[in-house]
Amino acid sequence: MMKELDCRKMDCPAPVLETKKCLENEPLSQIRVLVDNDAAIENVSRFLTYAGFEVGVESDGTMSVVEGTRDQADAVKLSSGPTGQPASSSESSDNNSSAKIMVMAASNKFGVGDDELGAKLMINFIKTLKEMGKDLWRLVFVNHGVTLATMDSAVLDDLHELEASGVTILVCGTCLTHLDLMEKKAIGQTTNMLDIVTAMQLADKVINL
Secondary structure (H helix, E strand, O other): OEEEEEOOOOOOOHHHHHHHHHHHHOOOOEEEEEEOOHHHHHHHHHHHHHOOOEEEEEEEOOEEEEEEEOOHHHOOEOOOOOOOOOEOOOOOOOOOOOOOEEEEEOOOOOOOOOHHHHHHHHHHHHHHHHHHHHHEEEEEEOHHHHHHHEOOOOOHHHHHHHHHOOOEEEEEHHHHHHOOOHHHEOOOEEEOHHHHHHHHHHOOEEEEO
């Protein structure tokens, strides 16, 4: 099933929200989103990629078309509920596929109390994430957690191993800018809260630290 949305003259995040609403209403194997600004192209493309589409962009003058395609078997409605788990219209889901688990770290220390102990626990926690294998889908750093993705981070080598294994690492650009760490970021994709919230909704489970 194919759907076309006209999201021209809309500023982000409106084009993404309209696309998301459309995918919540019906399972689609193809969707075309008409946009007219660079932010919409980038954010709609990223959202559709998260949702399992192969994405292409065609531009013609002031208008661009972000087109997403996927196999009909993968065409499920997105849940609008808080769990972020897709609501399949059939029982054809692949039971052997890995869960999509997202870990979001908002601190560079684990728990409260002794800061030195908290830092040691966080280092061990990041190392342990490697044991999750393919279930670990996204690792997201926000607030003071973004310091873990900087050049002087004690877990940088472990994060490089995770990224090399296929884990997508997202780092909040607003947090990096606020803490004056943008130039020190050493790993991960600089992102924004719209992308982070989108990833939370598409994940099967979110673990918050």
